Amino acid sequence: MIETKINEIFNHIHQNAELSNEEVKTTDYIYDFLKSEGFEPVKFKNITGLYCDMGNWSGDYPLIGMRADIDALYQEVNGRLQANHSCGHDSHISMVIGAMLKLKDHEALKTRGVRFVFQPAEELGTGALDVLKEGVIDPLDYMFGIHLRPIEEARDGFISPSIEHGSAGSFEFRISGHDAHGARPHLNSNAIEVGSAIVNMLSKIHINPMVPTSAKMTKFMAGSKSLNIIPGSAECGIDVRAQTNSAMKELKENIHNILRVVEELYDVKIENLEESSIVASESNEDAIAVFRSAIIDTVGEEHLLEPIVTSGGDDFHNYTVQYPNLKGAMLGLGCDLTPGLHHPDMTFNHERMQTGADVLYQTILNVPAK
Structure with missing residues (x-):
């Protein structure tokens, strides 16, 4: 069952958090898991992290990127300084892999190519720029990301098609x-x-x-x-x-x-x-529209939010700022997250990881033909 695997991945990553640019074991774990599921992941040459391709890359169909960040924060937890996934990156990994598992062997892969990117060092603000140097973003038409949102921004089960970070x-x-x-x-x-x-x-x-x-x-x-x-x-x-x-x-x-x-x-x-x-977000309206349709198709229009404007930051937006023709947006997932992002005791409703995976899966299906 995909939900069981999503939780398995989350628990492992959460319990074995690694700091930015030190995600060696995290990279190995994701790589080995994907290999065991029949995928063909590729580790980056010069940095930690990896990517994995699915679908048709003939050039006649849209090429879609889907990013998960893989690093943790360094903070005091119960009196001890340690790597800690209090920003939700462990869940992002789990949801993106969940979408991969759901998409596996799907007919839609005949008419689109998908590249799943597991990016290091988001917390330093340098990971996306390093991934760009690897050249794996160059051919893409779309780039999608996802991030948990605190309860002040999105109630449990409500989803925004765009996070407009500062x-x-x-x-x-x-x-x-x-x-x-x-x-x-x-x-x-x-x-x-x-x-x-x-x-x-x-x-x-x-x-x-x-x-x-x-x-x-x-x-x-x-x-x-x-x-x-x-x-x-x-x-x-x-x-x-x-x-x-x-x-x-x-x-x-x-x-x-x-x-x-x-x-x-x-x-x-x-x-x-x-x-x-x-950099601040420079989201693309076409990408937001794809996310919006996927949210409606998955959880219904009654759970659709307007774009969330927030003072937080995310280096995901380097992709669209550095590549203005890349159609990108980041989805905001309401999941009863308290007390807040980066709080050492951050918690959220783990059932929403399956919801997030379902929306990401539907997003790939909803990307229009070239």
């Missing part, structure tokens, strides 16, 4: 100066005061108020046990969010300007600057 990013850097004696504050720039100035300047960034944005210091480490030393250096991190890619570009330009001004104003150096970012 752009997310980060700055990590070092305020680099020299320490001074507590009695001689004129001899250095206090890194704590410099950090406070950065926090204050971040709050003064003004982007179009019609587009949600935020920039805030989320990491600051300075000083030591010796309280009579004025620290000259600090390790800092800034989290940035914007609902659109253009707003994110403007926000990051402002932050770069702030860091340059701080260097001159306080006579410190901003060193070891590292940036990361995940």
